[in-house]
Structure formats: structure tokens, C-alpha cells
Amino acid sequence: MYYGAIEAGGTKFVCAISNDDFEVLDRVSIPTTTPAETISEVFNFFDRFSLKSIGIGSFGPIDVNRSSKTYGYITTTPKKGWVNFDFLGNIKERYNIPVAWTTDVNAAAYGEYKKGNAQDSSSCIYLTVGTGIGGGAVVNGNIQAGFGHPEMGHVLVQPHPDETYQGSCPYHDNCLEGFAAGPAIESRYNKKGHELENDIKVWEMEAYYLAQALVDYTLILRPERIILGGGVMKQKQLFSLIRTEFGKLLGDYVATPDLNQYIVEPGLGDNAGITGCLLLAAESADGKVS
Ligand code: ADP
């Protein structure tokens, strides 16, 4: 019997199975097309195994409120065809086993908390900076949620004094995702992110935005560690630029851990999400509600 994991992204779904030690024994990457097509590929993968439970970390927004009629659905996503898709219901109907349900970034935060760069901490935030920006937080082993899951990518930021771009978020004029996600960088400069590697001004502006958000998260949650992942963070020079800008913006008002240990890369690399999904699958098999 295996644990199953589904890391559902807007570009691709990664499905994996593991043994009890969370060693991945098989995995597949499926392009995200229509729900019908994509889910049928997900079934093709998992039908080959005998599963104890599954953990899903999904792109969102998703409904995580158990008392809601649309619990388990993807809700207001801009991704065509996926609005109001009953993701959890489809998986449960097929397999009739415990299924853990959370966001992709919550799963990644949980993976890092248990097995990655926040193993020695009792709280952490995981932020992905990719096609979109999203974040999840774990405090004392619990994934944080209230009325809904956090939407850390849409916190409001001050435009950079040299900003020429109007922002890409259809909902907000001045939000982090609108100015700092991969597509915003590419639209502002009309080039792919990796082609801008040597243009320091690009990454200084990016750090200006991300540092503002990190100051907000710090003041609201006072976490012990902030882990930054996603495609844009492949630009490793961003880490020191963000730390410098963060220090300037926060001032000496409150203490944080040493910034080199506070703002860090994922310890699990690109496996943070899938690891978190497997861990959550194991907990749901044990009857723990996630
Ligand atoms: P997703 O968010 O779809 O799961 P990623 O986290 O890989 O996928 O993010 C993709 C985005 O990251 C793209 O919009 C691209 O602009 C940006 N990106 C990917 N690789 C790099 C890189 N090496 N440098 C800068 N930006 C990158």
C-alpha cells in the first residue's frame, strides 16, 4: 500500500506515490489542460497502485472550508475550464480512501516544515514566486487558515519609484503578484525572466516588491523562517537583494532571526510540494484532519 500525492499546478500536475518512508517510488507529470482530460490522466496513474490515502496540494483559489457546500472545489481561478471544479469530490469518488486537501503552497510549506529548511523551526512561511505568487504558513505543525486559505500574493505594495508597468492583476491595481510574478516581469521588459539575468535593475525592483511583502508577513505572523521558491527565485541573486531591502524597510523595530537564516531557499528544492502532499496523505490515513 502506498501514499499518493497530487501537486496540481496551473501548468502541470505532478502525481507521485511513496512508501511509508516517503520515498517517491513512481511519479508522472501531466500537462494541465481541461479538468476532464487532466483528471483522467491522474486516474490512469493512480489506478495502477493500491493506495492508503492521497494528499492534494492544488492551485487556487480553492475552498477549504469544511462547512461550505463547495468544499473541495477550485473556485475563482483565472484558469479557463477549472472554475467551480469539484476536485476533491472527483478523487474521493474514484478511490474512496482518505484524501487530504489543501493549497499547493500550504503543502510546500508543510513539506519544508517537516523535512526541509524549516525542520528546526516551529513556524514557517513558504512563498512561491512563479506564474503567480502564493504563500502558506505552518505554525506549531498546523497549516494556517481562517475564513479561507491565505492569499499572500495579493497583498498591496507601493509601486517602485521607477515603475512603468501598470501591474497584471485584474483584481488589484497595486498587488504583489501584479508587479512581481514571472509574467509581470516578462511583460514589463518584453523578455523571458532568464534572459534578464544580468540586468541588476530588474532584480532590484523585484526585491523591492518582495521585501515589502515579507515585511508584512513578518509583522503579522513573526515566523521563524521564510522560504522562497518558484521559477523566479531561480535568480539566486534575489536572495541577498531581498535581505538588504527587507532590512531597510523593517528598520530596527522588531527582531528577526539573522536574515541569512530567515529568508532562505527551499531545502527540498522542487520537491517541497510533493513531499508535503505525501506527509498530509499519511496524516489523513491516520485519521488526522488536515
Ligand atoms: P508555476 O508557477 O507555473 O508552477 P514556476 O514556478 O516554474 O511554475 O514559474 C514559472 C515562471 O517563473 C515563469 O513565468 C517564468 O517567467 C519564471 N521563471 C522560470 N524560470 C526562471 C528563471 N530562470 N529566471 C527568471 N524567471 C524564471
Ligand code: ZN
Ligand atoms: Zn491581486
